[in-house]
Amino acid sequence: MKSRISFFNSTVFKKNIIRFCPIWIVYLVIQAMSCFGSISSELFTEGALAYTVGNAIGGMSILNLAYGFICAISLFGDLFNQRLCNALHALPLRRETWFGTHLLSGFLFSLVPNLLAAAVTAPFMGKLWYISALWLLGMTAQYLFYFALAVLCIMLCGSKFAAMAVYAIINFFSQIVYWFITMYYAPLLPGLHIRSTVFDWFCPTVLLTGNTASLVKFREVETTLESNFGYNYTFHYEFDGLGGDWWYIAILGGLSIVMLGQGLVLYRKRKLECAGDFLAFRRLIPFFTLIFTLTMGALFQILGGLFQDSIVYMIVGLAVGCYASQMLLRRTVKVFDKKSLILCGAIVGSLALTLVVTAVDPMGLTRWTPEADQVEAIVLSEDYEYSPENEELYGYVNAMTLTDSERIRELVEIHGLLIETGETGSQNIIELFNGDLGAVHLTYQLKDGREVERRYYYRASSDAGKRLEKFYGAPEFVLGYEKWDEYLKDIWYVEVCDLYDCWDVTDDCQGLLEAIRADLELGLASEFEGYNSDININISREWGKSAYLNVTERCTNTMAWLKENMPQLFDSEAQNPPKYDPL
Amino acid sequence: MLEMINVTKTFGDFAALKDLTLKVPKGSIYGLVGPNGAGKSTAIRHLTGIYRQDQGDVLMEGQPIYENVAAKRRIGSIPDEIFFFPSASLEDMRSYYRGVYPSFDDNLFQRLYEVFQLPRTSPIRRFSKGMQKQAAFQLTLCTRPDVLILDEPVDGLDPVMRRQVWNLILADVAQRQTTVLISSHNLRELEDICDHVGIMDRGQMLLERSLADMQGLTHKIQMVGPIPEDLEVLHQSSTGRLQTLVVRGTAEALQDRLAAANPVYFDILPLSLEEIFIYELGGVNYEVKNIVL
Numbered sequence: 001m002k003s004r005i006s007f008f009n010s011t012v013f014k015k016n017i018i019r020f021c022p023i024w025i026v027y028l029v030i031q032a033m034s035c036f037g038s039i040s041s042e043l044f045t046e047g048a049l050a051y052t053v054g055n056a057i058g059g060m061s062i063l064n065l066a067y068g069f070i071c072a073i074s075l076f077g078d079l080f081n082q083r084l085c086n087a088l089h090a091l092p093l094r095r096e097t098w099f100g101t102h103l104l105s106g107f108l109f110s111l112v113p114n115l116l117a118a119a120v121t122a123p124f125m126g127k128l129w130y131i132s133a134l135w136l137l138g139m140t141a142q143y144l145f146y147f148a149l150a151v152l153c154i155m156l157c158g159s160k161f162a163a164m165a166v167y168a169i170i171n172f173f174s175q176i177v178y179w180f181i182t183m184y185y186a187p188l189l190p191g192l193h194i195r196s197t198v199f200d201w202f203c204p205t206v207l208l209t210g211n212t213a214s215l216v217k218f219r220e221v222e223t224t225l226e227s228n229f230g231y232n233y234t235f236h237y238e239f240d241g242l243g244g245d246w247w248y249i250a251i252l253g254g255l256s257i258v259m260l261g262q263g264l265v266l267y268r269k270r271k272l273e274c275a276g277d278f279l280a281f282r283r284l285i286p287f288f289t290l291i292f293t294l295t296m297g298a299l300f301q302i303l304g305g306l307f308q309d310s311i312v313y314m315i316v317g318l319a320v321g322c323y324a325s326q327m328l329l330r331r332t333v334k335v336f337d338k339k340s341l342i343l344c345g346a347i348v349g350s351l352a353l354t355l356v357v358t359a360v361d362p363m364g365l366t367r368w369t370p371e372a373d374q375v376e377a378i379v380l381s382e383d384y385e386y387s388p389e390n391e392e393l394y395g396y397v398n399a400m401t402l403t404d405s406e407r408i409r410e411l412v413e414i415h416g417l418l419i420e421t422g423e424t425g426s427q428n429i430i431e432l433f434n435g436d437l438g439a440v441h442l443t444y445q446l447k448d449g450r451e452v453e454r455r456y457y458y459r460a461s462s463d464a465g466k467r468l469e470k471f472y473g474a475p476e477f478v479l480g481y482e483k484w485d486e487y488l489k490d491i492w493y494v495e496v497c498d499l500y501d502c503w504d505v506t507d508d509c510q511g512l513l514e515a516i517r518a519d520l521e522l523g524l525a526s527e528f529e530g531y532n533s534d535i536n537i538n539i540s541r542e543w544g545k546s547a548y549l550n551v552t553e554r555c556t557n558t559m560a561w562l563k564e565n566m567p568q569l570f571d572s573e574a575q576n577p578p579k580y581d582p583l
Numbered sequence: 584m585l586e587m588i589n590v591t592k593t594f595g596d597f598a599a600l601k602d603l604t605l606k607v608p609k610g611s612i613y614g615l616v617g618p619n620g621a622g623k624s625t626a627i628r629h630l631t632g633i634y635r636q637d638q639g640d641v642l643m644e645g646q647p648i649y650e651n652v653a654a655k656r657r658i659g660s661i662p663d664e665i666f667f668f669p670s671a672s673l674e675d676m677r678s679y680y681r682g683v684y685p686s687f688d689d690n691l692f693q694r695l696y697e698v699f700q701l702p703r704t705s706p707i708r709r710f711s712k713g714m715q716k717q718a719a720f721q722l723t724l725c726t727r728p729d730v731l732i733l734d735e736p737v738d739g740l741d742p743v744m745r746r747q748v749w750n751l752i753l754a755d756v757a758q759r760q761t762t763v764l765i766s767s768h769n770l771r772e773l774e775d776i777c778d779h780v781g782i783m784d785r786g787q788m789l790l791e792r793s794l795a796d797m798q799g800l801t802h803k804i805q806m807v808g809p810i811p812e813d814l815e816v817l818h819q820s821s822t823g824r825l826q827t828l829v830v831r832g833t834a835e836a837l838q839d840r841l842a843a844a845n846p847v848y849f850d851i852l853p854l855s856l857e858e859i860f861i862y863e864l865g866g867v868n869y870e871v872k873n874i875v876l
Contacts, residue, residue, distance in 0.1 A: 004652070006652075009682070009683070010682065011678070011679055011681075011682025011683055012682075012683075014682075015668070015679060019668065081666075083662075083664045083666040084666045084668075086628065086633050086662060086664075086666075087662065087665075087666040087667075089632070089633045090631045090632065090633050090655070090660050090662070091655070091683050092652045092653075092655035092656040092658075092683060092684065093652065093683060094650050094652055095650065271634070271635065272633055272634060273594060273634060282595075
């Protein structure tokens with residue numbers, strides 16, 4: 001009388017399909033409607049459809065985030081109902097059978113509608129039909145990840161609300177940590193670069209939705225399409241290779257298998273009587289208390305920050321989070337006792353201690369500058385958000401790599417000056433727009449192979465600011481060129497704009513470009529000075545190499561050309577335009 | 584043989600079962616009784632393979648029940664709180680049970696429609712509590728279980744249907760030698776059908792015997808005169824000179840001891856299960872208190 005392990009039961013499977021058909025049918029209808037919407041669009045072309053579908057793969061993570069949880073909670077939600085849970089587990093089925101069958105059902109809830117959607121759209125994509133297959137692959141891997149994570153959360157919890165809260169916290173935990181660090185720790189560490197991308201890797205929803213081109217790349221082919229309204233559009237794309245995030249999708253797929261395995265282990269260990277409790281395993285209580293409290297602290301700070309920037313919101317949030325976690329765990333509002341007070345005090349105290357340690361900076365991270373002879377190269381950017389990833393994504397002109405020892409030495413000195421003057425860390429947006437505040441991002445490539453990043457704000461009037469102007473005015477920094485003749489060859493168009501209008505001067509831009517070059521070489525123009533500029537020149541080149549130059553009175557050569565050739569810029573109100581007032 | 588051996592189960596800090604040992608002989612009808620909170624339902628959830636014990640063994644014919652499909656297929660159970668899938672009809676549930684229990688008897692299911700006369704396609708959740716109980720019986724009996732575990736089985740049924748259900752259970756026992764464990768507070772009904780009884784209190788087995796032994800080992804004595812010192816008295820009361828005692832011992836042994844004490848008058852009377860229950864639990868400080876409201 002021994003039982004064999006089975007991972008599937010056809011009766012349970014059929015029941016799942018029928019019982020939860022409203023869920024997957026609604027999902028199917030959504031997919032069908034989106035397919036129909038794309039195909040029936042007046043802007044439809046094969047390439048445009050492929051482009052839309054290909055770029056939608058990452059964005060679909062939001063849909064999968066919700067749908068994965070809905071499917072998991074529907075299939076495994078019986079565990080939260082004591083009566084139903086007992087009734088079902090009295091039946092002669094092993095937990096492996098329940099788990100395996102629910103898993104297959106949940107997988108098909110996504111796969112079948114997605115497969116149909118892919119099958120319907122593929123023929124309309126012509127030779128790019130495989131974009132549909134890629135979409136299906138991406139969708140399936142993402143769904144599997146979210147579904148597996150939801151199953152894991154369900155196994156950890158005893159109620160639907162708890163499962164939802166834990167699912168949300170786990171999904172966005174890295175972002176919560178990032179908020180916490182940027183809000184409280186980063187201001188205490190001026191100059192240190194805390195890159196959000198590291199945290200985004202741990203949050204698939206943010207990472208995948210943030211960059212549509214990360215999975216499928218397209219090349220735009222100019223094809224004119226006439227719409228019913230008489231406007232002409234250019235909507236045609238060709239496949240330009242796979243993006244780099246497919247490995248990330250593969251990791252998500254692999255992780256989902258690990259999580260499902262862990263989910264089964266937890267299901268086997270789970271005591272059914274925990275139905276109705278907040279957490280299914282008592283050992284998780286300290287982790288939940290801490291994470292929930294920190295989450296509430298961060299949320300209160302973010303919400304409170306909309307009105308006033310104050311640490312009081314965080315402290316209130318921590319207290320609310322601590323007591324609320326106790327209420328949820330004990331399932332009563334009578335938690336205002338000595339035990340909770342001590343717990344709350346311990347969490348706030350620990351947090352305060354870490355803030356003090358960060359402010360003291362015992363490792364001297366904020367005071368670090370390299371020796372000039374340790375440095376192989378420095379990448380200089382005036383964009384506070386500069387990063388190699390952003391450069392690849394958006395393209396940057398205003399960044400240059402310095403390798404000659406003299407300029408490296410000077411920049412290292414400026415770095416020391418920035419730390420010495422202690423003006424770093426200010427992020428006053430009004431000052432930024434009024435032109436006295438600038439940003440500098442330094443990426444040191446050291447000779448020992450390390451790469452160290454520092455970023456600061458500074459005042460233009462400071463010694464460091466005056467010395468940085470020389471770097472920011474360099475032609476290769478502003479225009480991103482090394483050989484002027486080659487630079488001119490690749491220009492698509494040039495336009496000059498004031499606050500009200502833009503003029504295309506592509507056909508007659510030679511003189512203007514020469515004037516700009518002259519100003520740059522004389523050090524009369526720089527990106528920094530342009531913050532309060534009224535005239536801008538947009539030099540459009542291939543992706544990532546365009547320049548957006550701000551013209552001030554100091555740019556004498558450029559101004560002279562503009563006054564001679566474009567008097568309209570100086571005739572109107574543009575002579576005395578209203579200053580930007582952010583308030 | 585269905586048995587629990589030294590089973591302990593705790594819910595947080597609360598010990599629901601403490602070293603519980605319970606043995607249901609094969610082919611017997613076993614009545615599990617006890618006050619509210621004694622742990623009867625928890626014990627039943629172990630016997631039906633829902634809960635996993637913290638310590639001890641829960642066995643059916645020597646094999647563990649928990650996560651044992653072969654053992655659980657031979658157990659049919661009706662819990663105190665019945666639950667069906669939302670919006671499922673009796674026919675839906677029949678399909679479900681048929682897929683889960685290979686031994687499901689469709690012919691019997693059809694025949695039981697005539698007995699219970701329940702709607703076939705209406706959602707069971709619309710049934711009255713009694714009708715839901717009947718539906719549970721109809722489904723469970725058709726799984727043709729070797730062991731039937733019933734928690735308050737006739738609670739909510741009208742007198743006719745109660746009799747009908749008892750008859751069905753007894754017929755099943757007679758035909759198939761089904762082992763039945765029944766938990767109920769209706770001791771008069773249990774006394775009519777059970778041949779073994781276990782009395783639980785605070786997670787422990789207080790007393791477990793065949794009903795004949797239990798009734799043969801506890802008696803009520805009415806007497807006038809001195810009470811013999813060596814009697815194991817569970818309860819004592821008096822009306823004038825007439826004393827009423829509930830004592831442990833066989834009728835023959837008590838007869839000899841009382842005769843030796845030479846009282847003015849004595850009579851030995853049998854006890855009902857309800858009286859045994861009340862007097863046994865009175866010995867462990869669970870008794871009817873005279874509270875003036």
